[in-house]
Every structure is written in C-alpha cells, then in structure tokens.
Amino acid sequence: MNSMLEISFAVVGLIIGSFTNVLIHRLPQGESVVWPGSHCPSCKHKLRTMDLVPVLSFLFLKGRCRYCRAPISRQYPLVEILSAAGYWLVYRYYGLSIESLAGCVLVTILLCAAFTDLQTGLIPDRLTYPGILAGLALAWFTIGLQSALLGSLGFAVLFFVIAVASRGGMGGGDIKLAGVIGAFIGWQGALVTFVLASLLGGLAAGYLLARGQADRKSAIRFGPYLALGAFITLIWGKQIVAFYLSTL
Numbered sequence: 001m002n003s004m005l006e007i008s009f010a011v012v013g014l015i016i017g018s019f020t021n022v023l024i025h026r027l028p029q030g031e032s033v034v035w036p037g038s039h040c041p042s043c044k045h046k047l048r049t050m051d052l053v054p055v056l057s058f059l060f061l062k063g064r065c066r067y068c069r070a071p072i073s074r075q076y077p078l079v080e081i082l083s084a085a086g087y088w089l090v091y092r093y094y095g096l097s098i099e100s101l102a103g104c105v106l107v108t109i110l111l112c113a114a115f116t117d118l119q120t121g122l123i124p125d126r127l128t129y130p131g132i133l134a135g136l137a138l139a140w141f142t143i144g145l146q147s148a149l150l151g152s153l154g155f156a157v158l159f160f161v162i163a164v165a166s167r168g169g170m171g172g173g174d175i176k177l178a179g180v181i182g183a184f185i186g187w188q189g190a191l192v193t194f195v196l197a198s199l200l201g202g203l204a205a206g207y208l209l210a211r212g213q214a215d216r217k218s219a220i221r222f223g224p225y226l227a228l229g230a231f232i233t234l235i236w237g238k239q240i241v242a243f244y245l246s247t248l
C-alpha cells in the first residue's frame with residue numbers, strides 16, 4: 001500500500017465531505033447545490049475559502065461563525081471526518097481501481113442519505129435517482145450490469161414489501177436507497193446489508209424502547225442503519241460472509 005495514495009484518498013474524502021455537507025443541507029429543500037456559495041445559516045454572511053477548510057476551520061474558529069459567533073453544528077466536521085475515513089478505507093480495501101471510484105461515490109451517497117434522513121426523516125429523490133443511475137453505470141466496470149440490476153430491483157422490491165406490510169413503518173426513501181445500494185454492491189451485498197441493517201436498527205430500537213425514548217408505534221428512521229450496513233458490507237462484506245460460513 002502506498003501511503004501517499006492513502007493520504008490522498010483521505011484528503012479527497014475531506015474535501016468531498018465538505019461538499020457533502022452542502023448537499024445534506026440543500027438537497028431536501030430543493031435548493032441549487034452550486035449557487036449561491038456557502039453562507040452562514042445564522043447571519044447569511046458569505047463564507048470565504050479560509051472559513052471552509054474541512055475540520056481545521058471548525059477547530060480554528062472554536063465551532064463558531066467568524067462573523068456572528070453563532071455556533072456551527074458539529075455535524076459539519078463529523079461528516080467531513082466520516083467521509084475522509086470512508087474514502088481511506090475504500091482505498092485500503094480496493095486499491096487504485098474503478099472499484100474504488102464506485103466505492104467512494106457510494107460512501108458520499110450513503111452519508112447524504114443517512115444525515116438527511118436523521119435531520120428531516122426523508123431521503124431526497126434528487127439523491128437516490130441519480131444514485132441508482134450512477135450505480136448501474138459504474139457496475140458496468142465493476143460487478144457487472146446484470147448483478148447490479150438484480151441487486152437494485154431485488155433490494156427495492158424487498159423494501160417495498162416491508163413498507164406495505166408495516167403500513168408506512170418504512171418510507172419510500174428507504175425503498176429507493178435500497179435500490180441505490182443494490183446497484184452498487186449487487187444482490188449478495190444487498191443481502192448482507194439487509195442482515196446488518198436489521199441487526200443495527202433492532203439494537204437501536206431496543207435501546208430506545210428500554211430508555212423509554214420510543215414506543216412500539218414510533219416509526220424508526222431506517223436510512224442511517226441501511227447506510228451503515230451498506231458501508232460495512234462494502235468494506236468487510238466478504239470477511240463477514242466467510243466468517244459466517246466457517247461457523248456453520
């Protein structure tokens with residue numbers, strides 16, 4: 001492994017993570033993602049390049065706007081760090097390849113989906129529809145178009161059935177996000193993702209129930225678990241399956 005390339009992937013992840021914050025903020029509102037430039041959500045002051053350096057600006061400004069001193073959400077550096085870590089892990093596993101490119105695109109889509117779902121309870125179509133197309137196009141060079149189509153359609157149909165059976169416990173955004181994930185990692189990956197996401201979501205729901213912060217009727221936001229499950233599958237899916245098979 002080339003450490004310069006490792007660092008490069010992490011830095012690109014940081015920079016794309018900064019743009020991912022813009023997407024998370026603007027996609028649900030139907031705003032343009034390129035215009036106008038970034039501004040403080042509190043005082044609307046236009047942010048300059050030195051205010052937008054991933055993570056470092058946040059640390060240097062001690063988490064406050066340079067112009068109005070309003071606190072900046074910790075989500076900004078968090079998304080940037082997760083993005084950098086995701087890109088780095090993708091490179092560690094896939095090296096310098098077209099699979100890495102697809103993996104990084106998926107990481108960015110998953111981060112957007114998880115955080116828009118956490119904030120608004122919705123995963124925007126402006127993310128998932130292009131995501132499905134990108135996944136199918138990249139699959140041509142990675143897992144093959146057939147596997148991607150099968151994964152995308154199969155995983156979306158599975159979530160559609162769950163949505164109907166649970167009478168709205170699962171949203172339309174989850175169905176489309178499942179379609180994105182299947183397109184990128186195929187039906188085998190989708191299966192592993194489903195098991196992991198159900199485990200993670202089940203654990204979290206149990207924890208919230210036990211603490212009295214949710215009741216059996218509250219719809220859980222499944223997007224973040226689906227996204228986390230897909231990321232774990234992207235990086236460690238093969239090891240997980242091998243380990244599971246070795247215990248049979």
Ligand SMILES: [Zn+2]
Pocket residue numbers: 040041042043044045065066067068069070
């Ligand atoms: Zn401000």
